[in-house]
Amino acid sequence: MVSIENKDPFPYPFGEQDVYRYSNNAVPLNPPIAIEVTKSYLEDIKLKRELLINHPKRCYHSMPHTLDAQWEVLDLILHQLASFYPENYQLVANNDHWIFTNQLTGENHSFIFGNQATLDVEPLDFVGRHVQEDLILMMQRDGDLFLDAGQLCFPANWSLYFDAGMSFKEIHTTIPGFKYGSLDERILQFLMRIEAGSPWWRKNWSLMAGDRLDTSLETFAEWGKARKNVTKENAGELVHLRVEVQKLFRLPKSNGILFTIHTHMLPLESLIQHTPWLKQFSAILKELPEFIAEYKGISLYRNSVLEYLEVELKKR
Numbered sequence: 001m002v003s004i005e006n007k008d009p010f011p012y013p014f015g016e017q018d019v020y021r022y023s024n025n026a027v028p029l030n031p032p033i034a035i036e037v038t039k040s041y042l043e044d045i046k047l048k049r050e051l052l053i054n055h056p057k058r059c060y061h062s063m064p065h066t067l068d069a070q071w072e073v074l075d076l077i078l079h080q081l082a083s084f085y086p087e088n089y090q091l092v093a094n095n096d097h098w099i100f101t102n103q104l105t106g107e108n109h110s111f112i113f114g115n116q117a118t119l120d121v122e123p124l125d126f127v128g129r130h131v132q133e134d135l136i137l138m139m140q141r142d143g144d145l146f147l148d149a150g151q152l153c154f155p156a157n158w159s160l161y162f163d164a165g166m167s168f169k170e171i172h173t174t175i176p177g178f179k180y181g182s183l184d185e186r187i188l189q190f191l192m193r194i195e196a197g198s199p200w201w202r203k204n205w206s207l208m209a210g211d212r213l214d215t216s217l218e219t220f221a222e223w224g225k226a227r228k229n230v231t232k233e234n235a236g237e238l239v240h241l242r243v244e245v246q247k248l249f250r251l252p253k254s255n256g257i258l259f260t261i262h263t264h265m266l267p268l269e270s271l272i273q274h275t276p277w278l279k280q281f282s283a284i285l286k287e288l289p290e291f292i293a294e295y296k297g298i299s300l301y302r303n304s305v306l307e308y309l310e311v312e313l314k315k316r
């Protein structure tokens with residue numbers, strides 16, 4: 001990954017090809033870590049916690065039968081934080097008596113593992129407040145996967161409240177062409193075969209007018225209108241490439257799947273500094289079929305962005 005302006009490495013989402021189509025683009029995850037701590041950690045955590053306080057129904061959902069799986073998620077993430085970022089997080093697990101220290105937020109939590117009464121909020125909600133990722137818990141039963149719990153503060157134009165309890169295919173019905181060649185069924189089968197200890201990851205992308213992380217469906221009226229203001233003059237500053245790093249972990253005891261989503265944003269004026277990205281991204285955006293551009297919400301300002309990129313290309 002290339003580092004832009006000395007910031008965190010940006011997860012540029014495209015491979016070799018200059019065309020983009022929906023596919024099962026998941027690959028094995030190495031190192032097998034569900035979370036990543038970046039420079040915007042404290043800013044993101046602050047925003048997350050404010051959203052959870054002010055909009056609990058929009059940002060958190062769980063069904064009672066997910067509680068054991070939620071403890072598994074807490075177990076997995078706290079252990080990973082402590083082992084991959086030991087300078088920032090410590091975990092002392094003395095049988096069921098756990099003490100978790102977050103040096104970055106200056107917090108110290110002590111609780112009894114498996115005992116809900118010793119935490120202020122549910123385990124998934126607790127652990128989600130210490131990581132930048134959104135955390136979705138898919139439970140597997142009857143040959144299918146269901147969204148039975150989740151903490152979602154930074155959705156790319158979807159609603160946890162609306163999708164709660166839905167199956168994998170139901171969640172994805174809004175995506176045009178996703179059923180073509182039974183892609184939805186093939187991805188579902190792939191997900192149900194994921195094994196504990198062998199996690200996977202993928203990148204998803206879209207463009208955004210603005211740099212807001214909490215672009216929930218419920219608040220579309222607040223952020224969606226910026227799309228109308230994009231011009232070739234302001235596109236570099238206003239438009240951002242929004243990339244979701246998504247990871248999939250099998251939970252061995254409950255047989256659920258933890259789906260983590262880390263959202264990264266890069267203004268186009270930074271993206272174009274890296275000439276191969278400028279060239280490839282221009283080609284991809286130009287060729288992108290209208291049904292994908294429309295679904296991703298780019299149609300309204302695609303031409304303005306292309307004009308901006310064209311001007312930059314001529315300078316190289």
Ligand code: HEM
Binds near residue numbers: 024025206295
């Ligand atoms: C199992 C956990 C997953 C969950 C909970 C999930 C959830 C979602 C949601 C909520 C959306 C937005 C749908 C809408 O507009 O209402 C979405 C979009 C999408 N998902 Fe998933 N997804 C999961 C896994 C995957 C996997 C493994 C793949 C492919 C390998 C995938 C491919 C896609 C694609 C291509 C889109 C359209 C994104 C775009 O064009 O911007 N999803 N997903």
